[in-house]
Amino acid sequence: MELLAHLEQISFFAWVRESRSLLAYPSILLLHTIGMAVVVGLIAGIDLRILGFAPALPLTPMRKFLPIMWAAFAVNAVTGAILLAADATTKLTNPDFFVKMAFIFLALIVQRLIDGRVFPDAVIHDPVAGDPTPLPRQTKMLAAASLVCWLGAITAGRLLAYVGPVSGL
């Protein structure tokens, strides 16, 4: 706990928390929200396609969206770490925060499993290869699990402002 209090007092994190500048807390949280929209938006699009929504959408070229998704994920890892450090004593004592982390961790594992099945190297290196159709049941289960994990992460993240110790941030 003392360590967390020290972390919060590092001048950059104190600035993020206490400055009235729009560049401090508001902008970092804004980047985190836009990043969330990009990460979840793109992953949900691929997941829903795997589940059979928008069947005319060819899956293989959808992998082109993944680098954008990962860039947004990196933005959220950095902004998330800053937001956490600026409010460590509150967030790291809130069980809801660990629920959110668990959902994101699971979502990442599921994403790797989906990538291996839907975008295998053989397809990526052969640009004219068709989709691996029909998609096996297991892949659909993974897509559903991915959607559940991201819904859980959004819910737990949004509720951080309302449940457990609330810092007012």
Added chain:
Amino acid sequence: MLDVLSNPAHVHLWLNHVPTVGFGAALILFIAARLRGHDILIQTGLVMFFVVAAVAIATYLSGNAAEPLVQDRPGISSRAIRAHEDAALLAFVCMEMTGFLAWLALWQRRRARLAAWQLPAVLLAAIVTFGLMARAADLGGEIHHPEIGSMASATDSRPELASGTAQSIGLFVSSRPWVWPTAETIHFIGLSMLFTVVLIVDLRLLGVAKRVPYPAVYQLLPLGMLGFGLNLATGLLFFLGATHQYIHNTTFYWKIVFVVLGGINLLYFMLDDGVWTVGAGDDAPVGSKVAAASALFLWVAVLFCGHMLPFIGNAF
């Protein structure tokens, strides 16, 4: 523009002709087009219903912003205001339903034949909406023109209504601790659904994943509309629950301006013949790229304004 935005009563008087006169014109056009089986005019009627429903969001919200400017004036009865407010809420909800049905028909007619129920459903919803909107407009007129009213509100000796339906919903939202966080969570899920579509459609047109043909990403649009619908519903709950936080907030006005522009921008993706022919591997025409970049800008601007409500505006 900024000058008009600074006086919500002015904005409301300006905008309230759209859902009444504009919607009436759309309804007459749509009925005439249906009777004559004129396909282009049917499409025009659907577009008008959709645009009026988008502008009606601003009309509805501006009415609440105008209320504090008139409520304490002599001769203004809060009973008349409550009656107009409740009638407007009901008409607004039906208007948005009509807008969604009209949009769905526009979406469907591009990719396949319409189902037999679709145009009759739009017509039925439009007629109900028009009746409710006329009633709301009539009750609105009585606020400042008691001489036309049947209620003789200004001299009414009965006690003032404590609260109407809109106020009861607002009280429900603000007094139950679980309602606001739940609505916020749904608002974020809706936002993600909307961005799924905005990102995939617009990034494709801008050159990412070119092997995806446009008619394929077009299939995604209802998902985005569903997300928007969730956010309109939860957004309305926030607005009813904490009206004062929004009506004095310039950032919120801009958010609504961007929402309405986003709705109008969406029409390009439904109606343009050029974008529809963008096939697998094709580079989209310049016009489509401009529309796609505008859509990305508008929806990020909506998110930006929503996020900044507590920081730039005076809310929360």
